[in-house]
Amino acid sequence: MRPSASSRRSAAKAAPAQPPEVSLYDEVTRKIITQLEAGRFPWVQPWGRAKGAALALPRNGVTGRRYSGINILLLWGAVFEHGYPSQAWVTFRQALAAGGAVRRGEHGATVVFADRFTPKAEQERAARDGDEPGKVAFLKRFKVFNLAQCEGLGGEGLEGLDGEAAPLPERQVVPAAEALITATGADFRIGGQKAFYVPSLDYVQVPPQPAFTDQINYYRTAFHELSHWTGHPSRLGRDQSGPYGGKAYGREELVAEMGAAFVCATLGITPTVRHADYLGAWLETLREDNRAIFRAASQASKAADLLLSFQSDPEPPPPPAGAVARVAEPLAAPLAA
Known part of the structure; x- marks a missing residue:
């Protein structure tokens, strides 16, 4: 026997409200705000607690490709928070393909990827009106793991990524x-x-x-x-x-x-x-x-x-000595x- 409409409405009212999903934009922004409020600038010396971490932009440990935009701040923050000695990151599958694995119990850092898609309703509208369909921007999240969180890595492309930065000359001329x-x-x-x-x-x-x-x-x-x-x-x-x-x-x-x-x-x-x-x-x-x-x-x-x-x-050739x-x-x- 199907419940009546009134009983369905009563059940719906009695059901606890589901908490709204926190958008990825809100999640990342709150993380940065928390760091700023604590007096830490996520783009300045985020490796301060990371013993031995090279001064560099974070990059993929297999492809060598540098991360960009908000992902730099997210990964620098992870290096600072956990004291990782590396600025290189891999996905779970990349670690396996390199002959190793992510150690049991390790938690990855979040990176985001921006993309666009065209909703079906917009495709239908564009076909009906004869113009270009609009696109909606969205973010995808992925988990990556620092090389320090992995073991048994021996694949090609994982070497030479984490050398120490050369010390500055005595007079700090770079x-x-x-x-x-x-x-x-x-x-x-x-x-x-x-x-x-x-x-x-x-x-x-x-x-x-x-x-x-x-x-x-x-x-x-x-x-x-x-x-x-x-x-x-x-x-x-x-x-x-x-x-x-x-x-x-x-x-x-x-x-x-x-x-x-x-x-x-x-x-x-x-x-x-x-x-x-x-x-x-x-x-x-x-x-x-x-x-x-x-x-x-x-x-x-x-x-x-x-x-x-x-x-x-x-x-270019150096300027004459003492030139200002x-x-x-x-x-x-x-x-x-």
């Missing part, structure tokens, strides 16, 4: 960083007491390296400003029109902060954070928009990729460091 700055061809000026990028005149200015309390931060500052430089309309074309202190300005600063960290990690440079004064604005932005950190991390990856793409250019770039007064409101 030749690879110097060569990259020059190779960009940017109008890069040295002098003054402030670091900034002027979008209207398309030039970067930073103080000379001896002016920095920690000289290594000269390079972090240089790549922060060069990350701004990548946003020029002739390059990646980001919105750099926001007034100082505004939300758009803060978003651009967040992109430059992470972009510099990604470049420094690739070059083996350990930077320290300089933009703690933006923390409040960043937290406000992330709390208002659960996709803000995804967009910022994606744009930061593109900025870092553009800068690092100049590494393949032939290295000419400094001009800014004629427009700069994006200050």
Whole structure:
């Protein structure tokens, strides 16, 4: 005997409400907010507790392909949290294919993959109206495991990924960083007491390296400003029109902060954070928009990729000894460091 409509309604009311599924955007954003609230910047020295971890972008231990965007922050965070000595990761199946396995009881780190699909209803509408169907963006999650969580790995492609970064020279001059700055061809000026990028005149200015309390931060500052430089309309074309202190300005600063960290990690440079004064604005932005950190991390990856793409250019001859770039007064409101 089928229950009556009234009894079905009563049963439905009595059934406990199912908790809403937390979106992957919310999950990742909350994780980043928690780290910021704890005073830890996930893009700066996330390997601080990881003994022996090389300074590098996380990458796949089989293909060698670097992770990008939000996945850099997620995997750096996992290295920091668990103290892994490696920046290389594999899937469960990759570990098996390499002749090894993930150790029993190990828990993987989450990475995400953005994709788009066309719902069936939209396909039918497009066929009926004779136009292109729209697509809906979504995220997929995957689990990856650090090489330190695996055993018996002996497959080809798993060697040489986790060597220690070369120690910095005694005077903290990093030749690879110097060569990259020059190779960009940017109008890069040295002098003054402030670091900034002027979008209207398309030039970067930073103080000379001896002016920095920690000289290594000269390079972090240089790549922060060069990350701004990548946003020029002739390059990646980001919105750099926001007034100082505004939300758009803060978003651009967040992109430059992470972009510099990604470049420094690739070059083996350990930077320290300089933009703690933006923390409040960043937290406000992330709390208002659960996709803000995804967009910022994606744009930061593109900025870092553009800068690092100049590494393949032939290295130009060094400038004359003692040469210092000419400094001009800014004629427009700069994006200050």
